[in-house]
Amino acid sequence: MAGTEITITGWATRDIRFPTSLDKTGSDAMNAAGDYSSAYCILQTDSEYQGHGMTFTIGRGNDIVCAAINHVADRVKGRTLSSLVADWGKTWRHLVNDSQLRWIGPEKGVIHLALGAVVNAIWDLWAKVLGKPVWRIVADMTPEEFVRCVDFRYITDAVTPEEALQLLRDAEPGKAERLEEALNSRAVPAYTTSAGWLGYGEDKMKNLLRETLAKGYRHFKLKVGGSVEDDRRRLGIAREIIGYDQGNVLMVDANQVWSVPEAIEYMGQLAEFKPWFIEEPTSPDDIVGHKAVRDALRPHGIGVATGEMCQNRVIFKQLIMTGAIDVCQIDACRLGGVNEVLAVLLMAKKYGVPIVPHSGGVGLPEYTQHLSTIDYVAVSGKLSVLEYVDHLHEHFLHPSEIKDGYYQTPTEPGYSVEMKAESMDRYEYPGKDGVSWWKSEEAKAILDGDKI
Template sequence: MNQTVTITKAYSSDSQFKLKDGAGSDAIHTTPIYAYAVCKLQTDRNIEGIGLSFTLGVGNNLVCQAIDYLVRHVEGKEINELMANFGKTYKAMSDDPNFRWLGPHKGVVHLALASVTNACYDLWAKSKGLPLWKLLIDLPPKDIVNTLDLSYLEDVLTREEALEILNKASETKKNREQILKTGYKGYDTSIGWFSYSDDKVKENIRKAMDAGFTAMKLKVGSADIKRDIRRAHLVREVAGDKATIMLDANQQWNLPKAIEICTQLKEINPYWIEEPTHPDDVEAHVKLANKLAPIKLALGEHVPNKIIFKNFLQSGCMSFNQVDAVRVGGISEFITISLMSKKFGVPVVPHVGDMGQIHQHLVLFNHISMDHEAIFLEHIPHLQQYFKNPVNIKGGYYQVPQEPGMSADLLKY
């Protein structure tokens, strides 16, 4: 299937979902509202592109207003022609002279860019009747690179180097397509939300293990250090020595406190400690990484763009890259950051503000077409009932999606 599809109208939609009983809570966001600033691309065919960026409710309307401005860059365009050199359009949107002062490349306007960009990739895949992962792994490396904006990265990733990474990986990608049969391993973030009681955490650990999960994450960052230490030991005790356990502080600590607490948390042998301090402070993370070695840091959930990712990768403190395609400027920037991360030898384990709907496609592409290690993908189930094609987890593994597009279509509610 390959048809011409022209974008006739584009607009935003503000979708918000209240969570219940402490779900989604962390040390900073105690009563979260999960929200999507949705971009919808209507066409001259019976298909629609859907893009998402993620917020926590308040301010979601501001992102939607920015979407309604940025869509002028794609309205009237035929999707295959647009995506043939999407990197040029992406740069025009990210550097739009009326919006750039508000960033550049961060905040409300960059979230809007993510939603518009993701809608374009979704429509592109639907126009060919393919799930996004299939579209991406079948594309020649040159066509992938044409969708990217590599500006300001020339000192670490040129167009030629990006092509070299993809071309080299393409020689062996058949060996990695086995993952399409097994599915992509998940880890459970929902066992230990910050507001959950100890008994609730214990119950959730047992449920997760019964469902096939062998890796799970606990939220830390309490005002009372003893609470974090106790709960971390609780998870290790219930899950057992063989379980993979991650700890997530959601930026709660300053550097001295992070050093003090993380030194004690090392006792449970965490696979990583996530976002221990302010997400913009590269130097603090370098100092902390050196203090905690061999315990590793996972960073990137709140890193807004490729330039700051470049700085973190250059610093050597980032052991796991948690780039999120609904946080940075969409799939185009996600792929750019994944290429850069591959060059620096840092695995990509995305944060899933999209609940894994889009990222289940992107990790398959990263593994098969870029030769990134397939570690696991975060799983958060709280919005599954709102998606037309929700992620399908069996035995702790994401099953490979088969529907055209990137699984971002929301049901009316």
């Protein structure tokens, strides 16, 4: 890395929570009233640069993730940036190898959420120093450099480093053209969930569907799992607006609310609405269950998707290798940051499973636009889609943007999740008197209300 050596001197965490439970943004069959939140990590250096990373939660417990970030970030304090990125796979292994911290994982749960924030903050710092967006760093890598970013422990039965090299070399033809498409913001078509939250009334749902259709969206996702009658009514309304034969695609998401037999029976009653896939039909850890649901729904032409709660590359390995899913929904920070995402992209490429990241949360579209671009340009070479929710983007310095149904490829250096200082101050929890929204009278409706 050219220029003066940069050393990480410390870090700060911020517990940022937005009161989305007040209007039921993000509501679904499992998560009735979430407050979209960010467990935020800021890496400090002896230079003008800082690294910003975050992990998404939906409110209570965000402080626990912040506490875990303190333990993980301590492992990079005093390290030079160049030493961390010279052998990224080794660095990632170092970050998950604290034996005492592993005990409260290993590589899952709160400690892994914290890892995602710290790893992504290092990538953000590196990208700012290089003057590139994160996606471009990876797109510009040789296959050998890409593979050195991955810790292959536990996944060599799915893909070896040698196989990964070959997969990336096989993707080289056409890469220049795909890079040009990315630069022209034609690499990542968007789909919308904004009309589909379970807590929204019919009129709001109809208006949002019409609005998003007019903006160029062709893929629409609705939450299901409340009752068959309500879901049939809502899906009927959606199909009235988007049609069946106009190139518009419908997806549905149950957010883990069913058992395996319930999922199969329930989706049989929604099959006439021809959804592309059912997302999270059952427990996110149930590989056998997802396979059973997929096999049962195949005659209906309905696929199975999951991943937003998939805690690491090992669970994804099992879902992919056993044929349990049709669609792989990586999450930018539930996995251990960019490096573990790259591992899953490689496995999905080998087994021919399309990548459709989870993006339903604050900061997630900002993150995942980079990951989908990496997948298209450097790994799969196949155009996919990426979720977009039209909430809270105004709090970021470089918010994600949709135009004509496509994500506008980020060009600013970094990982796009740097939040405005005033937004952090206003929505920090529990926050300062006279500054934080959480100290206001309005906040009492949440703080003193039922915890559901």
